[in-house]
Amino acid sequence: MKKLADFRAGDAFELTRSADRYLPVYYAAVSGDFNPIHIDREVARLAGFPDAILQGMCTMAWLADACTAYFGDPGRVRRLKARFSRPVVVGDSVTFRGRCVAVDGGIVRVEVEAVNQRGEEVLKGASAEASFQE
Amino acid sequence: MAIDPRHVGRRYGPFRSTVCGERIRDFATAVAGGVPGYFGASACDAHPWSVDEESAARSPYGALVAPPTFGVTFAMQPFAQAIVDPEIGIDLLRLLHAEQEFEHGAVVRPGDVLTTTGEVAEVRAKGNLDFITVRSETRNQVGELVLVGRWTAVVRNQAVPG
Numbered sequence: 001m002k003k004l005a006d007f008r009a010g011d012a013f014e015l016t017r018s019a020d021r022y023l024p025v026y027y028a029a030v031s032g033d034f035n036p037i038h039i040d041r042e043v044a045r046l047a048g049f050p051d052a053i054l055q056g057m058c059t060m061a062w063l064a065d066a067c068t069a070y071f072g073d074p075g076r077v078r079r080l081k082a083r084f085s086r087p088v089v090v091g092d093s094v095t096f097r098g099r100c101v102a103v104d105g106g107i108v109r110v111e112v113e114a115v116n117q118r119g120e121e122v123l124k125g126a127s128a129e130a131s132f133q134e
Numbered sequence: 135m136a137i138d139p140r141h142v143g144r145r146y147g148p149f150r151s152t153v154c155g156e157r158i159r160d161f162a163t164a165v166a167g168g169v170p171g172y173f174g175a176s177a178c179d180a181h182p183w184s185v186d187e188e189s190a191a192r193s194p195y196g197a198l199v200a201p202p203t204f205g206v207t208f209a210m211q212p213f214a215q216a217i218v219d220p221e222i223g224i225d226l227l228r229l230l231h232a233e234q235e236f237e238h239g240a241v242v243r244p245g246d247v248l249t250t251t252g253e254v255a256e257v258r259a260k261g262n263l264d265f266i267t268v269r270s271e272t273r274n275q276v277g278e279l280v281l282v283g284r285w286t287a288v289v290r291n292q293a294v295p296g
Contacts, residue, residue: 026170029170030161030163033214037226055231061161068181068201073194074202075195078238081235081236084231084234
């Protein structure tokens with residue numbers, strides 16, 4: 001288990017995840033978000049996308065997993081935020097590159113960039129904080 | 135059609151949810167590239183405290199711990215209800231999730247009974263885009279604050295391409 005002293009501003013971490021055709025269906029089942037734009041390619045096309053798009057909250061769950069792996073503890077996350085700047089389409093991969101920007105008062109703060117396989121940002125302003133106050 | 139700002143303050147809930155260990159495990163598994171449910175047990179890189187009961191039992195929490203975005207299963211209802219509220223009149227085909235913020239309080243474990251309420255916190259327009267933000271607040275069975283969510287959707291009002 002990590003302690004506050006294990007974190008330093010400047011630490012870096014990375015995670016890559018991929019959206020295969022089944023993921024939006026699995027995510028619908030476990031989250032309850034069955035909006036057809038995520039499930040049905042034809043509905044997604046009607047909405048102007050090339051294929052089904054992943055639930056934004058699944059991309060955010062990936063962000064959380066990237067941060068949790070760095071923090072070492074899913075129960076210590078206190079804040080998590082992001083803007084969904086570009087849809088993740090079935091077939092896309094997303095790489096999350098995080099950086100610790102501050103360790104202050106028992107709070108570890110990270111900022112994360114998230115880009116797809118073409119280098120396009122899918123999240124903007126992504127950040128998280130974890131509390132290591134005893 | 136722009137979203138009418140008079141809907142700010144419109145309230146939804148309370149919604150009650152009992153947290154189930156299997157759902158925590160399936161949620162964490164699916165997100166991490168595994169297969170949820172009966173054909174599961176496939177490889178995934180989820181944090182062990184959210185998927186492995188033995189590992190979680192030895193953790194400081196003593197039981198499975200919900201991942202940080204598990205709130206989608208219990209705290210999204212006010213946002214979802216606002217989106218389909220006929221009084222607000224949003225076209226689902228023109229809607230996307232635009233922005234999300236969570237503030238976490240007490241950890242969420244199997245057996246917790248969570249109560250969520252929410253309200254439309256903000257409506258704003260930017261060019262052809264309409265934004266609506268719903269704020270949710272969730273407390274557990276002993277009244278501890280578990281999660282505050284700010285859920286923002288964008289509605290694209292220009293003609294759909296194609």
